[in-house]
Amino acid sequence: MARAVYLAMKNHASALIEAPTGIGKTAAALFGALKALGKGHVTALFYLTARTTGCRAAEDALDRMRAGGLAVRSVTITAKEKICPLEKADCMGCQYAVGYYDRRREALKEAMSVQKLDAAAIAELAMKHELCPFELTLDASETADVVICDYNYAFDPKVRLRRYFDTKSQAGLLVDEAHNLSDRARDMLSAELSGARLAQLRRQAARFEGKDSPMVKLMGELLDALDAREAEQESLSELPEAIVSAVRRFAEVADELEPVEPEIVEFVYDAQWFARVAKQFDPEAYRALIVPGEKYIDVRLWCCDPSKYLKKALSRVGGAALFSATLAPMEHYAGILGADGEADEQLRLDSPFPxxxxxxxxxxxxxxxxxxxxxxxxxxxxxxxxxxxxxxxxxxxxxxxxxxxxxxxxxxxxxxxxxxxxxxxxxxxxxxxxxxxxxxxxxxxxxxxxxxxxxxxxxxxxxxxxxxxxxxxxxxxxxxxxxxxxxxxxxxxxxxxxxxxxxxxxxxxxxxxxxxxxxxxxxxxxxxxxxxxxxxxxxxxxxxxxxxxxxxxxxxxxxxxxxxxxxxxxxxxxxx
Ligand code: SF4
The missing domain is CATH 3.40.50.300 (P-loop containing nucleotide triphosphate hydrolases)
Known part of the structure; x- marks a missing residue:
């Protein structure tokens, strides 16, 4: 397995690997990839997981390698809500964000001498310098040899690390529990607009800002556009244009109104994302779904086939190994994960246990x-x-x-x-x-x-x-x-x-x-x-x-x- 991972990085290809649980997939993947890093075939490694437990397994494997003499700097990215020292991660005007750029230099200098920046080490360093630990993690990840994080940071267009994943890079990807990636990518690439949620937020905005406020009017216009559509369950291979134009207008104007209510801010972000997905709507990969609710409809731009997107994402990096204990049948998974290119390899390992x-x-x-x-x-x-x-x-x-x-x-x-x-x-x-x-x-x-x-x-x-x-x-x-x-x-x-x-x-x-x-x-x-x-x-x-x-x-x-x-x-x- 280590060899297959090494060769994938060396050949800038993808390796799809199925191997039974308990045989040391994490260590094998890291070992092969670190060899490739040492030889300069890739410039940084990303160990991507679907769950926190996967992050811990990667940290432990690196600890064991360090105990054997490996010198490698790793950073674990922990979700903002989990690492934020405040009760609620409400970033606007936060004391750890204000003046962040003035104070981060010293902290990043110190971080360079730490081999393992896990959540605890980051939190300690951040508090010492009074910095936002999440932002500090992202900054520290830019110079790390190995970044351990959720799939999102490599594949989600909303939060992926721009330095490595917006354009072509020499990053090496290790995708743990790869059987989850297709479903996760589908979620990351889809967008939803809920009429019921919009109606509830409009009532909320009317209470706080008054019935005639620009935000309430704007929300009313969008709700009218949803209302104008017949409430029938539908799956469309083209965009519902009237609704999409209303969302576009809402997203633009709402942003200018600078809302402060966190729930409304979140809804505006969602509308902006909806407009972005609409722009790249590809009938081969997407469906527009109309889902009737009790009173209002929901509209989903649903990515039914993320394989094209994943293939492109994998082709933009230095090499990738996608592994799991359950990838049967492999042809199927190679297709849906975008790892079925000519240079891509498949490897199925038997159990070594009696x-x-x-x-x-x-x-x-x-x-x-x-x-x-x-x-x-x-x-x-x-x-x-x-x-x-x-x-x-x-x-x-x-x-x-x-x-x-x-x-x-x-x-x-x-x-x-x-x-x-x-x-x-x-x-x-x-x-x-x-x-x-x-x-x-x-x-x-x-x-x-x-x-x-x-x-x-x-x-x-x-x-x-x-x-x-x-x-x-x-x-x-x-x-x-x-x-x-x-x-x-x-x-x-x-x-x-x-x-x-x-x-x-x-x-x-x-x-x-x-x-x-x-x-x-x-x-x-x-x-x-x-x-x-x-x-x-x-x-x-x-x-x-x-x-x-x-x-x-x-x-x-x-x-x-x-x-x-x-x-x-x-x-x-x-x-x-
Ligand atoms: S800026 Fe950082 S520390 Fe402040 S609320 Fe947001 S996540 Fe928490």
Whole structure:
């Protein structure tokens, strides 16, 4: 993997790499890229992540390399809201922003002698010099060897680092958990104007500024333009011109009125962004969506296909490696991530861990929408069999909050004295931490955590060794149909029903494999993965399973119990 990353940087190409969890992707990517940096093939590296946990993994890998003698300056960019020392990041007139340019020189000089500028080091330096830590991070990133940050800073036209990503540069990109990039890019490149939000802001502005104020009138004009459009759900391949002209006018004039209410300021920014997206509206990559609400319509300029944009962004940098544990099928991901150029490479690495450490079983239970109520008991029995076979921590993963909650309640009703926890829709950072801490090493009694597929606990958490002994995955994870997803399907559809797979099957499977990937994290990890759904027996799903999995069918509970018993007995024997 390190070699593939190095060559991508050397050849100014992209490498798409699929490698199982726990084999050291972060270190391999950094190692290859640092070699390329050392040889001058790239001038700076950007380790791009979709989640904060990914940033920490990169920081830790660099720490280990530094301990081995590597001299490299890294900066981690932390989101403004998280690093701001004030209760609310309200920047207008902020004491740390006023006079920033007069005071930053000393701080940046000091920063040059610090090897690792993570959030804590930046915060300390910023407070010492009374500077905005976020601005200081951005400034310090300009001279760093490695910048660790969210995808946004490289790909989002609104916030990307202009020095490196507005024009051609020799930056090397390492895109961690690259399976997320297409969806994230779609969000970054789309724009939305909500009639309901505009109406609410107009009422707010009328209260503060008076009914006849220029801002209220201007908002009224825009609302009239929205109102004039028939409230019918539509997907258009051309712009709704009357609305777009009204937004353009609003964006220009509202800016001149210099609003101060933060929510109105934000709305004006959004309108400006809407006007910008409208300017570059490309019918091959965009759809204009009219979505009727209760009283007003919403208009979305929806980027249905960000691949062209991503391809261009990748071609503007010195080289890129995009890696993840779940990029199957690779041709599909190469296409949607814009990494399918002639010079681009694909690499699929097998697991180096002993195959017998994972027991993967397919359980044919009908768990589609109409069957869920009826099979709730069967699903609960399977989960309990898994947790009862050996004391340990287990995940029970469901495709939606509603289904998860229903199953959790049912399970608790059946076995009120079992140790069970359940994910909640809005959890604070502290609540998430407390949830993770429940996964104690080598527990005496089993714990079952009910979580949502694609959520924070089913992806992106690291529970090595005996902190996780198994995962029951209920359903194939396919996302709920929505207006946008159906359009995606239609757009990608071809004679082979490729559209359905691209819009539903692959994103679903990705969530399943991400959750399953929590189970085996090291070469000594052992664990169980139960795939609970009739559809796993279909040839399509069989073909998409990781090559290092030996998935076996189990039809009866007695057989399941026996397989689990044998698996853990064998593990125990080997441990002795
Ligand atoms: S300028 Fe910086 S320190 Fe001040 S409010 Fe904004 S983010 Fe916070």
């Amino acid at each position: 195959r017998e450490n994972l027991l993967a079983l397919r359980m044919p239970v009908a768990v589609g929408m109409k069957d869920r109520e009826r099979t709730l008991n069967a699903v609960a029995q399977i989960i309990r069999a898994m947790a009862g076979a050996r004391p340990g921590n287990y995940l029970a993963c469901f495709p939606s909050y509603a289904y998860m909650t229903q199953a959790f309640r049912h399970y608790r009703l059946l076995w009120p004295y079992d140790d069970v926890i359940c994910q909640e829709a809005q959890m604070s950072e502290r609540a998430r931490q407390a949830f993770i801490e429940r996964f104690a090493p080598a527990p005496q009694k089993s714990l079952v955590a009910f979580v949502v597929l694609g959520g924070v606990f089913a992806e992106g958490v690291d529970l090595p060794d005996d902190r996780l002994s198994g995962a029951a995955i209920v359903s194939t994870g396919i996302p709920q149909p929505s207006f946008e997803r159906e359009l995606l399907r239609e757009q990608l559809d071809d004679a082979d029903d490729g559209g359905y797979d691209a819009a539903y099957t692959y994103p679903g499977l990705r969530r399943v494999l991400q959750a399953a990937g929590r189970v085996i994290r090291t070469e000594t990890d052992r664990g169980v993965v139960l795939l609970i759904d009739m559809r796993y027996r279909q040839e399509k799903y069989r073909a998409l399973m990781p090559p290092h999995w030996d998935v076996q069918d189990v039809g009866k509970m007695s057989e399941l119990n026996e397989r689990l018993r044998r698996f853990w007995a064998q593990a125990k024997g080997e441990e002795r």
